[in-house]
Amino acid sequence: MKRNSRLSSTLHILVHMAEKPEQALTSEQLATFIHTNPVVVRRTIAGLRDAGIVTSSRGHGGGWLLGRAPEKISLAEISVALGETLLPFSTEPESPGCLVEQAVIAVLDDFRIAAERLLAEKLRSITLADLTADFRRRFDLIGVSSHAV
Amino acid sequence: MKRNSRLSSTLHILVHMAEKPEQALTSEQLATFIHTNPVVVRRTIAGLRDAGIVTSSRGHGGGWLLGRAPEKISLAEISVALGETLLPFSTEPESPGCLVEQAVIAVLDDFRIAAERLLAEKLRSITLADLTADFRRRFDLIGVSSHAV
DNA sequence: TCAATCGTAACTAAGTAAGTTACATGAAAC
């Protein structure tokens, strides 16, 4: 798994889980999807379990399942559960007392708050079901084209 | 200078430059504002020079000046000139050929494009002049309050 | 009881960005 690809890797995993709703998938299986190893998977999606997006069970036949229907899982929740930040820049003071810095941070924080609200809104409107629908569309297309050939 | 604070540090520097429009400031001076060293400053704002946001001159009396009026310098330009990314997640394929990944990336890229457009729009509407205005407001407030005490 | 599976701590490796040193280049002052 590459750096900065935690969101897309996790979505990848979740779509696979959505496609096998009744079958618990092991960390091992999930890891192969995103070319990494089981411990990294567990660590990465541990937050999703805490958020109820997935459930895990131990022992024989154990593994991971979606915690609720794909329609009820938004990218916003997933992003938060992963602990991802939506904006990559910091606004922490480094020169307390400097009025120039205070002005910069104030303006930047206003921007950040407005921007994060906008992004979160957009992410709330996209669900895991949208992703699986897109996947199935692609899958059917391939089916048709390979049938034609 | 902390990690991920290139944007705010650069803005800090630019406001100082805007406050002394006719005086070339050296990398050394700029470095003290953001608690780092001159080479880091040069490296960081080299892109701003290429973009015409600042100019630099060498030799005795040399240093850095704004390339144009603060009203004509937007945060969007600055962000681009710094080479900053607006969104922190990657959507590069890691499993070429996997339809699930393709669906995830397609949806995520749609989101990214829309989000970047929105953010860029917001950043275009904020200029360096807005930052200096905010700074002066704070400066005057302090002046009044310390006068009152 | 055994095998499969997650949970998690501890360590290693790789990548990124800031910090530092060194020196070449250019411009002004004398």
Add this chain to the structure above:
DNA sequence: GTTTCATGTAACTTACTTAGTTACGATTGA
């Protein structure tokens, strides 16, 4: 023209972050 002050930039070092790995305990079903 020589000296001084400044940027430009390459090369290296250091610090930090995060993925990868190993190890092992806890839990569950056969």
